Amino acid sequence: MNDIVRMLLQRLSLGVLTLFVVSLIIFLGVSLLPGDAAQALLGQSATEDTVNALRKEMGLDKPPHIRYLHWLGGILQGDFGVSIGNKREISELIGGRFANTLFLALYAAFIAVPLALVLGILAALYRNTWYDRTVNVTTLSSISTPEFFVAYILILFFSVKWGWFPSLANVTLDTPFLERVYKTFLPAVTLTLVVVAHMMRMTRAAIINLLASPYIEMAALKGMTRRRIITHHALPNAWAPIINVIVLNLAYLIVGVVVVEVVFVYPGLGQLLVDSVQRRDLPVVQACCLIFAATFILLNLIADILSILTNPRLLHPK
Amino acid sequence: MSTDSKELLLEITNLQIEGFSDEQWHQIVKGVDLTLHRGEVLGLIGESGAGKSTIGIAAMGYAKPGCRIHGGSIRFDGMELTTASDEEKRKLRGSRIAYVAQSAAASFNPAHTLIDQFSETVVEHGINSREKAYEDAKELYRKIRMPNPDDIGFRYPHQVSGGQLQRAMTAMALSCRPDLIIFDEPTTALDVTTQIEVLMTIRDIVEQFNTAAIYITHDLAVVAQMADHIKVLRYGETVEDADTRTMLSDPEEDYTKSLWAVRSFRKEVEAPAPEPTPILRVESVTASYTRSLNPVLIDVDFEIHRGHTTAVVGESGSGKSTTARVITGLLPPQKGAVFFDGAPLPPDYRKRSKDQLRQVQMIYQMADTAVNPRHKIRDIVGRPLSFYLDMQGEEKEKRLRDLMEMIEMDPDLFLDRFPSELSGGQKQRICIAKALAAEPAFIICDEVTSALDQLVAEGILRLLDRLQQELNLAYMFITHDLATVKAIADEVIVMLEGKVVEQGSKTDIFAPPHHEYTELLLSSVPEMDPDWMDRVIEEREQKGGMIAAGN
Known part of the structure; x- marks a missing residue:
């Protein structure tokens, strides 16, 4: 087990290092933008003097590396700074929004992952039949359609024509769970349609890849049924690539929902990011970017670790 | 039955x-x-x-x-x-x-x-x-x-x-x-x-x-x-x-x-009397892949003479191929040294001169993976000619054709083909030509016939034998097939768990008394006699105790 612990620590420290580099890039990127928070806050009519005074007050006159360290130090203590727009603590602002984004991502994943696995396994089992082709064509078309378009189509039918689901997913903190599920159904389905093709095709490919292995032929020569060969002999060895693609898609569900959140007016982190960019609320933009980056890195780390852990050679050392 | x-x-x-x-x-x-x-x-x-x-x-x-x-x-x-x-x-x-x-x-x-x-x-x-x-x-x-x-x-x-x-x-x-x-x-x-x-x-x-x-x-x-x-x-x-x-x-x-x-097939010509300086000497080499692990080679010591074939035998994991890696400089040893023609070779191949590299060549078991599938035979065999010997143009072309004649393949027919168009035996011949192109004095043959059918393998052995006599080459022949050893070796080195357990001339090794492990190895080689296995089982049971189960 020592090897596994060492590997976990190694990956973890690599993840932290990556996050550090990303924070540096975000900070530099934002500093490169013309204008700063003081200007944005005071608007175009402000005089040079007032802007300078505010800069001094906000600490913006200090050299960039000091500001960066200050920002990073704050984050490490859970302090993301203050929003320019409404003077509220950013951590407070983000908290509820991030929970909403996570909820939507998990909701979509809850539908998409089992669906993709089942469709993928079945496609491998009945490959090159009409079923396989239909699933491939359908999922490919859904992935090739822009997500806002998918969203509008769903709204057109499910809320405008048939009136089954609301077109606005305007939940608040105290919306009860079931109502929340009901209201966010359309965005969740939109996301599902976007990610399922990728996961399903990877599941299918990973399994089919293994079908040429000698141990699969051995299973056939032991008189195992096709179903058992796929689920019992191929699937356990196909987990690594499948887990990778699932987790990458989960990351996409969290960081890539911007468009969907905007279309459905869902109060998630993506919407906040878009609003903040419009308002030039740079501290909030920075914070959102960092959270997205951290999520992405964390999920990739999990994918890495899980796919290594599914390797029996590591789980059961000699 | x-x-x-x-x-x-x-x-x-x-x-x-x-x-x-x-x-x-x-x-x-x-x-x-x-x-x-x-x-x-x-x-x-x-x-x-x-x-x-x-x-x-x-x-x-x-x-x-x-x-x-x-x-x-x-x-x-x-x-x-x-x-x-x-x-x-x-x-x-x-x-x-x-x-x-x-x-x-x-x-x-x-x-x-x-x-x-x-x-x-x-x-x-x-x-x-x-x-x-x-x-x-x-x-x-x-x-x-x-x-x-x-x-x-x-x-x-x-x-x-x-x-x-x-x-x-x-x-x-x-x-x-x-x-x-x-x-x-x-x-x-x-x-x-x-x-x-x-x-x-x-x-x-x-x-x-x-x-x-x-x-x-x-x-x-x-x-x-x-x-x-x-x-x-x-x-x-x-x-x-x-x-x-x-x-x-x-x-x-x-x-x-x-x-x-x-x-x-048996090697017919007696090997020449050994010269005073061996072409290659491995002196008490101890080596391991990582520092923490137990050494893979322990105090390995032997010499190989010009014009001689020395077979290294032992089961997988006994250190045969690791020895080859030490000689070629791929794995610098922890202790000991390798001498070529009396002079010490730098332990790391990166520190060896082009001429030192040229003198020691290798032929591998899998000819398929040893040649670049996207190069023509002309480029595969020609590369050592230009790299080691600075040959160009007409001189190189002439040498290429000579080499192809040496390995009994028609230069007009094969020089412009790709490896995928050749059979397994032909590919192994190309690998031999590639090794010969460098004009080495010493060639390591690592299980060169193991992946080939017997008739083809025999052809390769005959070719290697002929080349040895013509060019006075020294071979280190790594194999687990004792029939091959009997056919071509002059000296035999028996390895077990990273150590040399027995070495000597072929006749000495194959004649009793043997080292315990050599005995086991020799008596385990199947013979064409249908009663052979019954006899071996009987003998081993009489000696008391079955052969140790592999672990």
């Missing part, structure tokens, strides 16, 4: 199998007949591409992907398999006809334990419960003398050795007590010392359970121990068919005779 009970079990008539390649169907098996009675063992032998495995697997009504059974009839215990439904055939496989694959390491599913893969067949065919199957597995593991029979089944395939895996696979084939087992080269990938254990296991099982078997191999000495009948195949057709003793003592067809004659 008794053939008294003459109940017909398997009857194949006029079997035709086609394979799909280059956009069309080619005939692989062209009308082969075969009959097998209960409790009988049939040996199928032939070179690669003869259709042995295809026929063996067809006895289960199965054709590999890209192949199809095209004509003829396969009757197993009264049931016609060519017309049977997939479901009927599936029920037969594993339960009444079982298969033992060449590479157990690849054919066991890495995700499940041995005993689960054993009991799977029993449970899925509805023969018995999982618990009963577990008990039976332990019982069988005990019968075939697996170490820790009660626990070993709960290990994963990568946790046990190759020989144990192969035995576990034989046990797995027995899980439903089938009427017929197909053994597809079950010992080809094993060392001789492990091979004999697996062979004994297989024979025990066939006798105890009166199971019929088809034993597929290209090793005549092995088939002589195992089979009641032998069928020789070539290009998908039967060449000859007879009971084992007749076939061995009195083969009729020329092709069969040529197969039998393979092992008759």
Whole structure:
């Protein structure tokens, strides 16, 4: 087990290092933008003097590396700074929004992952039949359609024509769970349609890849049924690539929902990011970017670790 | 092995199998007949591409992907398999006809334990419960003398050795007590010392359970121990068919005779008297791959002389190839040094001069992976010419043609071909030419004939022998095949667990008294005599204690 612990620590420290580099890039990127928070806050009519005074007050006159360290130090203590727009603590602002984004991502994943696995396994089992082709064509078309378009189509039918689901997913903190599920159904389905093709095709490919292995032929020569060969002999060895693609898609569900959140007016982190960019609320933009980056890195780390852990050679050392 | 009970079990008539390649169907098996009675063992032998495995697997009504059974009839215990439904055939496989694959390491599913893969067949065919199957597995593991029979089944395939895996696979084939087992080269990938254990296991099982078997191999000495009948195949057709003793003592067809004659090659010319300075000296070398691990080589010490062939033998993991890595400078040793023609070689190849590098060349087991598939033969062989000897233009072209003549390949025909257009033996010849191009004094041959059919391998050995006499080359010949050693070696070095346990001239090594391990190694090499294995078993039992089970 020592090897596994060492590997976990190694990956973890690599993840932290990556996050550090990303924070540096975000900070530099934002500093490169013309204008700063003081200007944005005071608007175009402000005089040079007032802007300078505010800069001094906000600490913006200090050299960039000091500001960066200050920002990073704050984050490490859970302090993301203050929003320019409404003077509220950013951590407070983000908290509820991030929970909403996570909820939507998990909701979509809850539908998409089992669906993709089942469709993928079945496609491998009945490959090159009409079923396989239909699933491939359908999922490919859904992935090739822009997500806002998918969203509008769903709204057109499910809320405008048939009136089954609301077109606005305007939940608040105290919306009860079931109502929340009901209201966010359309965005969740939109996301599902976007990610399922990728996961399903990877599941299918990973399994089919293994079908040429000698141990699969051995299973056939032991008189195992096709179903058992796929689920019992191929699937356990196909987990690594499948887990990778699932987790990458989960990351996409969290960081890539911007468009969907905007279309459905869902109060998630993506919407906040878009609003903040419009308002030039740079501290909030920075914070959102960092959270997205951290999520992405964390999920990739999990994918890495899980796919290594599914390797029996590591789980059961000699 | 008794053939008294003459109940017909398997009857194949006029079997035709086609394979799909280059956009069309080619005939692989062209009308082969075969009959097998209960409790009988049939040996199928032939070179690669003869259709042995295809026929063996067809006895289960199965054709590999890209192949199809095209004509003829396969009757197993009264049931016609060519017309049977997939479901009927599936029920037969594993339960009444079982298969033992060449590479157990690849054919066991890495995700499940041995005993689960054993009991799977029993449970899925509805023969018995999982618990009963577990008990039976332990019982069988005990019968075939697996170490820790009660626990070993709960290990994963990568946790046990190759020989144990192969035995576990034989046990797995027995899980439903089938009427017929197909053994597809079950010992080809094993060392001789492990091979004999697996062979004994297989024979025990066939006798105890009166199971019929088809034993597929290209090793005549092995088939002589195992089979009641032998069928020789070539290009998908039967060449000859007879009971084992007749076939061995009195083969009729020329092709069969040529197969039998393979092992008759012997180096004829005596090696020259050793010069005072050996061309290569390995002086008390100790080496390991990582600092923390135990050394892979311990105090290895030997010398090789100009014009001599020194064979290094030992089972896998004994340090043969690691020694080669130390000599070539790929693995700098922790202690000791390598001397070339009296002068020390820098331990790391990066510190060696071009001339030092040129003098030591290597030929590998897998010619396929040793040549760049996207280079033409001209570039493969020409590269050392321009790299080491700065040859260009006409001079290089002339040398290229000379080299091709040396390896007996027509330069006009082959120089502009790609490796994929050559056969295995031809590719190995190209590798020899590539080594020769550098004009070395010393060549390391790492299992160069192991992947080749016997007739082709013999051609390579003859070529190497001729080149040695013409160019006064020194060879270090790494092999686990003692027949090859007998054929070409002048000196022999026996390695075990990273140490040299015995070394000396071939005649000394092959004549008693032997070191204990050399004795085991020598006595484990199958001979063409059908009674050889019985004799060995008897001798070893008399000495008390069976051979130690491989761990």
